[in-house]
Structure formats: structure tokens, C-alpha cells
Amino acid sequence: MANLAAVVGIGQTKYTTKRGDVSIAGLVREAAQNALDDAGLNWNDIDAVILGKAPDMFEGVIMPEIYLTDALGCNGKPMLRVHTAGSVGGSTAIVAASHIQSGTFRRVLTVAFEKQSESNAMWALSSPQPFSTHLNAGAGGYFAPIIREYIRRSNAPRDVGIKVAVKDRLHGARNPLAHLQRPDITMKEVEESFMLWDPIRFLESCPSSDGACAMVIACEELAEQGPKAPAWIRGVAMRSEPTMYAGREEVSPQAGKDCAADVYKQAGISDPRKDLDCAEVYVPFSWYEPMWLENLGFAPEGEGWKLTMDGATSLDEGGDIPWNPSGGVLSSNPIGASGMIRFAEAARQVRGDAGDHQVEGARLALGHAYGGGAQFFAMWVVGAEKA
Amino acid sequence: MKQIAIVAFHQSRAVADAGACNEVEMIMPVLSEVYQQVGINNAQDVDFVCSGSCDYLQGAAFAFVAGVDALGAVPPIKESHVEMDAAWAVYESILKIRMGHADSALIYGFGKSSPGELPIVLSQQLDPYYLAPQWVDTISLAALQARLMLEQGKLTERDMAEVVSRSRRNALNNPNAQLAGDISAEDVLADEMYLSPLRKADCCPVSDGASAMIICTVEKAQQWGVPFALITGIDHRIETHNLGMRDLTDSVSTRLAAEGAGVADGSVDVAELYAPFSHQEIILARALGLDEGTSVNPSGGVLAGNLMMASGLSRIGEVFQRIVSGEAQRGVAHATSGPCLQHNLVTVVEKA
Numbered sequence: 001m002a003n004l005a006a007v008v009g010i011g012q013t014k015y016t017t018k019r020g021d022v023s024i025a026g027l028v029r030e031a032a033q034n035a036l037d038d039a040g041l042n043w044n045d046i047d048a049v050i051l052g053k054a055p056d057m058f059e060g061v062i063m064p065e066i067y068l069t070d071a072l073g074c075n076g077k078p079m080l081r082v083h084t085a086g087s088v089g090g091s092t093a094i095v096a097a098s099h100i101q102s103g104t105f106r107r108v109l110t111v112a113f114e115k116q117s118e119s120n121a122m123w124a125l126s127s128p129q130p131f132s133t134h135l136n137a138g139a140g141g142y143f144a145p146i147i148r149e150y151i152r153r154s155n156a157p158r159d160v161g162i163k164v165a166v167k168d169r170l171h172g173a174r175n176p177l178a179h180l181q182r183p184d185i186t187m188k189e190v191e192e193s194f195m196l197w198d199p200i201r202f203l204e205s206c207p208s209s210d211g212a213c214a215m216v217i218a219c220e221e222l223a224e225q226g227p228k229a230p231a232w233i234r235g236v237a238m239r240s241e242p243t244m245y246a247g248r249e250e251v252s253p254q255a256g257k258d259c260a261a262d263v264y265k266q267a268g269i270s271d272p273r274k275d276l277d278c279a280e281v282y283v284p285f286s287w288y289e290p291m292w293l294e295n296l297g298f299a300p301e302g303e304g305w306k307l308t309m310d311g312a313t314s315l316d317e318g319g320d321i322p323w324n325p326s327g328g329v330l331s332s333n334p335i336g337a338s339g340m341i342r343f344a345e346a347a348r349q350v351r352g353d354a355g356d357h358q359v360e361g362a363r364l365a366l367g368h369a370y371g372g373g374a375q376f377f378a379m380w381v382v383g384a385e386k387a
Numbered sequence: 388m389k390q391i392a393i394v395a396f397h398q399s400r401a402v403a404d405a406g407a408c409n410e411v412e413m414i415m416p417v418l419s420e421v422y423q424q425v426g427i428n429n430a431q432d433v434d435f436v437c438s439g440s441c442d443y444l445q446g447a448a449f450a451f452v453a454g455v456d457a458l459g460a461v462p463p464i465k466e467s468h469v470e471m472d473a474a475w476a477v478y479e480s481i482l483k484i485r486m487g488h489a490d491s492a493l494i495y496g497f498g499k500s501s502p503g504e505l506p507i508v509l510s511q512q513l514d515p516y517y518l519a520p521q522w523v524d525t526i527s528l529a530a531l532q533a534r535l536m537l538e539q540g541k542l543t544e545r546d547m548a549e550v551v552s553r554s555r556r557n558a559l560n561n562p563n564a565q566l567a568g569d570i571s572a573e574d575v576l577a578d579e580m581y582l583s584p585l586r587k588a589d590c591c592p593v594s595d596g597a598s599a600m601i602i603c604t605v606e607k608a609q610q611w612g613v614p615f616a617l618i619t620g621i622d623h624r625i626e627t628h629n630l631g632m633r634d635l636t637d638s639v640s641t642r643l644a645a646e647g648a649g650v651a652d653g654s655v656d657v658a659e660l661y662a663p664f665s666h667q668e669i670i671l672a673r674a675l676g677l678d679e680g681t682s683v684n685p686s687g688g689v690l691a692g693n694l695m696m697a698s699g700l701s702r703i704g705e706v707f708q709r710i711v712s713g714e715a716q717r718g719v720a721h722a723t724s725g726p727c728l729q730h731n732l733v734t735v736v737e738k739a
Contacts, residue, residue, distance in 0.1 A: 002486040002487050002488065003486070023516060024515065054448075055442050055448035055449060056441075056442050056443060056448075056470065057442055057443070057447075057448045058448075059515065060511060060515065060519075061511065061512070061515045061519070062441065062443045062508070062509065062511045062512045063441065063470055063471065063512055063724065063725070065471075065625070065730075066512050066625075066628055066724065066725040066726075066729055066730065067512070067513065067514050067515065067628050068628075069625050069626070069627055069628050069729075070627050070628060070629065074625055075625070075626055075627045076624055076625075076626065076639070076640065076643055077624060077625065078622070078623050078624060078625070079623075079625040079730065080469065080471070080475060080478065080479065081469055081470050081471050081475075082467065082468070082469060082470075082479075083451070083468055083469065083470040084451075084467060084468050085449055085452060091467060095467065095479055095482075098479070098482040098483055098486055098488075099482060101482075101486040102388075102481075102482040102483075102485035102486040103388060103485060103486075104388075104482060104485060118515075124448045125448055127446060127447045127448070129445075129446075129447050236488075237465075238465055238466065238467060239463040239464070239465060239466075240436075240455055240460055240463060240464055240465075240466035241455075241460050241461060241462075241463040241464075242455050242456050242458075242460050242461065243452060243455075243456075245461055253463075254462060254463055255463035258462070258463050259463075372449065372452050375452075375455075376466075
């Protein structure tokens, strides 16, 4: 039986296209310092640091934990670097939690970042390999055919993606840290934005952001002493499957279903739409909201889009299960940090500390991240109560 | 805290150039070997999988994604990855077992360093604004460290040559070694300088290969009915990246990790140290408090073959094998990361 652990401090940077005023070290330091301040702690209170980011090729720094030791106050302490593709921000939080849940440490700092302005993600993701077919498509090109297959199967109306794009930007406008601030966005504007990878339009895609997110995770005893309400970690799960295999279900991957079932079981959730108060889910392209609504069991197969169109996932429409009240990946995407932001924003909700994007009375929330060819999944459920 | 058992280990031969063999082809043979050792079929038969690799060795983002193809991950598995030596994947797996989310874990590390210029590639681990643009390679930094040792009278060139001689001779008994031979310290000293004060033999070779391990709870080990050894202590610490702020002739982080792992709580029969350069073995042996009673790097260590991202895991595996074979009762394994021994992990392995 795992020891209890809780998020006791959360820190983020403002997400933006280019943070030219800080180095990579300055960026992670800022998020970490904000998390310590939020927890009422200082650097000496931290036992270990767990760092996550997407591929090293993005910024061109190999194993950046080596360079970031000073910035993260880690000299003389343990430092672990996690890398699980786009799900890394979530996986990193889960590995950080295991430092506490295993009873090995009492309080750790976890940080995830990406400084996309110092990188070229499209290049890094497309380097040709000697033994493989060269797929110079980037993430959007990879996922577009899978989305088209979802639309074909579900007969979803063409404007579902547009609705998600608008909804998440309106959520993002409530969150001062969100990269895109578009309180005035309209369905028409999204529809008229140019087509990148049919059916994904420019405004249905995530931005490219600089940013970092950090959390302090503590054991039960220390969590109860913090100045602010802790977010208790009620379940953690990860699943992986290969990129390709005969019969692979790419629209609703088995790894996502299994991961959700595992984390729900730990948290005592039988009906996610009813039992959870909100969810922060990795939706980098608009159509992934209805797809994940089904994959994560919030809607029956083929009907996820109906929740979206009914406004069930919208704060502004008073939906019963708001998704991505922070604005989600569609409003901010520092890739390696995006998963951790989902996990941290879920924690902010149950701490009652989410500002203008607070879901009223949120007690139980899901944080979700995915990566690779939708083959790596990381999820946690956090709650205002211990059990 | 739950006791952790090592039940299986295998390493591929360290080769200078694996040729057209890709990463999956390097990983699969070592995986099937460890499966056989405990009598299981694939990764479905363990509760958790964790690997260590580096994208920059492969020259592509997501090197580990292809690795998943070697696992038989259908249906989906619980899996994670560190962009570090797989010794740190052991660490992550131990946390998973301790928290009760797994009873067993498969760990593997792999590296195909031959296609690139490894010492230059690793220069990109340095501070990206001030040092990396100068492309200071790992051998030059190690040479700087050795020079400091020599100038402060903390070792002699002969001490270094003796480390090399012992490594080559020990490696004669290691079928997986890349460099082995009956050479004396005099033979080493007769070689020309490479990057002063380092001779080529003072530096580990560039190697391709993989290694894998299975760890589990004691109950699971007994259920499998295979010989096992116990991990009784494990700790790792990192130091500042700023070389000018560190005493390069010592390894403070190794001392801290050794204390955390409880190295001094008993005698050390065998030690496998991840020392890519001869003088670093001396620094490490001192930091770990080893004396003449300890057999250091009986496998030949990484001077006989250095599988990037797997060498640290292999050090733990080598100690495990010597304990299970009855050759040793208690041993220490060490792994390192970063320039000039910046980050160090220490594991104590004991007879069950």
C-alpha cells in the first residue's frame, strides 16, 4: 500500500512565444521558486528534484538536468530526469510522487519545461533515420488521419473541433498565465483560419510556447502542516503500447483505456463524468477533446462530440464536467511541461486555488497527458480529501 | 522498507561498431536472456518496465520509443523511461516496488555510440550558453581533471597505468569485454600521449551494446525459484555543473551517495565502478572508502568496454553475478553521469 502524498505547492511561469529575458536555467528557476513560495518553503526544505522535458533535441541540451543542477538548488541531492515523449510532464509528476509514496523521501520538487523559442520542434521530430521510413509530418500531420477516421466513425458534425477551439480559448482568457489571450475569439474566425492538416485548422492547433511548471509534493505529515490546502494524490497510472502493430486501435488506444481504468479504480471512481468535478486533459488538436471524452469513459463510444456540442465541458456554458478550465494545451504548449501543467491545474482546482477559472466546489479532478503516436499515457486523480 | 532482490542480468558483448544492427536488435537478445533466467516469456510477465537511453546517441528524438517495440507491449504495459544511464531506471523501479505498485520490474539500457563522435556529442551536455558553443569534449575535461590530480600529487602516471593494466588483465576473463590483454603498467606508460596527461588506454573505448536486469520483491524471487541477491542500499547525488566550483580531485557526490547507501556498514568484497578514465577509478575508490580488501572492477570495468546508458546498470549486474556465484558476499556498484563524475549513484548488493 502506497504512502499518502499531496501537492503542497504549485508554481508556473507565464506562457508565451518567447521568453527572451531568461535562460533555460532562469525559466525553470522561476517556476520552482513560485512553487516553493506557494508552499511557504525554501530550497533547503527539498529532499530531491525530479525533472522532465520532451526530447533533448528541442533545445539541443543533452541531459539538461546536469546543467540545471544549480538553478534547481539540487547540489548534493538526488536528481532524476524522466523522458516519456509528450506524456513526460505527467510521468514526471508520477515519478516524483513515487519518491514520497514509497516512503523514501518526505518532500520533493518536480519541474518540467520547454523553451520552444530556443528550439525547432518540427526539425527535432523529423530527423531521418537509417532504418526507418522518413515521416516529415510533425505531430499534426501524424494525428490528422486518425481524427478523420474518428469523424467517419462517429458521424460527428464538422464544427465540433471549432467549438473546442473556441471553448478552450475562452477558458484560457480567464487564466492570466495562458499563452493565448483571446476573449474575443469566434466560431467564424476559427472556421476561416487556414487549414494546416485537414481537418485541423490553424486555430484548432496548440501554440508553440516557452514555459515551466513546478510542484512540491510532500508526505502526509508535512502536507497537513502547509499554509494552503493540499491536493491529495488519489491515484496514479501510466501505460504504454507500441507505435504500430497489427490491429492497433489508433482512434481510441487501448493504453488510454487501461490507464484510465487503473487510475479510476485507485480513486474509487465508477462514473468519471459524475464522480469527477473537472478534468485537465491533453488536447493539442481540438478534435482530441471528443476523442478523449470517449477513450476516458466520459461518454459512450461515438458520442463524445455530443458532450462538447451540449456545452458539458464548458465553464462559460455552465457545463457539468468542465474540461481544461485553464485553457488547456490549445492555449499554452511548452511541450515538455504541458503534461505537468494538466496535473498541476487539476491540483489547483481541488485546492480551490484556480482564480477566475475555478470550477465551483471542485473536490476531485483528473490530470491527463499523452505522447508519442498516442501510445504513452500518464494520469492522476487528485482530491480535496485524503480518501 | 521492502527488500529488493536482483534475479536476472545479462549484457551483450561490447563491440566497437554494431554495424547495421539497430537498437531493437541490440535490445532483444539481452531481454530474451533475462526472461530465460527467471523463466518468463516477455514484458507482460513483469509488473513494470523502465529503460535508460539517450536520443543524441541515436541522432533522433524518442530513441526509447523504438525500444518499446522490443518488449511485446500488447496488451499495453506499465512503462517509463529515464534519459539517463539505466542504473537510474533501477532507482525508479525500486520506488515503484516500494510503493506497492509493482512486485517485479524489467530494466534495460542501450546505446549505439559508434555512428557519432561521442566525446564531441557529449560536449552538448555542457551549459548551452557559455560552454557548449566551445564544443569542449569529454576527454579534454577528463584530462583537465587528471592534470589537477597529478599537480596536487594525488596520483602518478604510474598509478593510472596500473589501473589500465589491471582492467585489461581482468577483462581476459570477461567474454563481453571489448579490450582485454596481458599488458603491464610499463606497456601502458610506453604508449604515446593522447590528450596529455591521458594516454589512449586511460580512456574508455566507444562501444555499442545493451544490458538488462530483472528486480523484484523477495517473495516474487522465491516464487520464481531462482538464485537472487539483495539491494540493501541505493542512493544518488549530483553536484554543481560549474567545474570551477568543484574540487575535481574528489567526488563529494559519491561520498554522499555512499553514506546514503550504507557502503561503510560492512566489508566490501567487490566493487564495480563506472570510471570512464583511469584516474577517475582512483577518485571513486577513495570517495567510497575502499581498501585493499576490495576487488575493484574484476570485469575490467568500462575501460574494457563502455556501453553508454547501460554501463551503470551493468556495474550492478556484475556485482549481482559475483554474489550469486558465491565469489563475493557483499559488493558495491557505482554509476556516473555528466562531465568529470558530476552525478553518481551507489548501490550496495548483498548475499540473500
